[in-house]
Amino acid sequence: MKEREIPQKEARAKAEKLLSGIKTVFLATNGSHGHPNVRAMMPLLFEGVETLWFSTELESSKIIELVKDDKAAVFGYSPRSMSTFRLWGNVKILDDLVSRKHVWTDALKERFPGGAQDPNLRILRFNAVSGLFSGKDGHSGIFEIK
């Protein structure tokens, strides 16, 4: 496979296009006992690849991990094209009403019957600082996010 490095702007645009076409990403955190942790998550909203919003339950192991260490990585891919992106950044755990309402969708009702104000709901806002796009044809590129 011939490797080709693509410019930052193109890599970021391709990562954004890929993200907008998928439902599930994989969120890695620094877990317990020095091991990383990883799980599938559906972003509720995203602003480019810069900011991804997720919901989680208060008693989730993610919360404990992210309180201790907010550094995280997000991986996404297209099983068809095998294009992939990775984002590295930090996660804020939000509990304010503005954030809750910002991401609320009725699809969350099953998990959070109390709606946007459900006491068990927490919002995770992932802010990327850098990323990497890799296409199946061997073109790839990193990008910084200011």
Added chain:
Amino acid sequence: MKEREIPQKEARAKAEKLLSGIKTVFLATNGSHGHPNVRAMMPLLFEGVETLWFSTELESSKIIELVKDDKAAVFGYSPRSMSTFRLWGNVKILDDLVSRKHVWTDALKERFPGGAQDPNLRILRFNAVSGLFSGKDGHSGIFEIK
């Protein structure tokens, strides 16, 4: 969703069944600058959930990360049933001919034209120490691997 804790043996058996039905898992490592890292990988072989074998390229960022810190996590899921498993363990980077031949399959030829002895090929052997299975219906359980 009603939560139900299942015994270790059942949780492990369900994780093994799930692993045997999927092609892709997600391998998280302790990456650079304190951030975790994560990517999709296809296990070449596995022995229950205890040992998973992967191939990688010598110049992969995984190699650098795993030389520094061999702790890793593997996540797998069924997009249909939304059952998931997680495994925590350690990864050994292997370069001996027995390991190379153990995992070799002709499907690797495109990436490693030199075959099992391709100088660019490295074998990753993930050994789990513990795991977690979660079923969509709310039953879940952890298991230790001796």
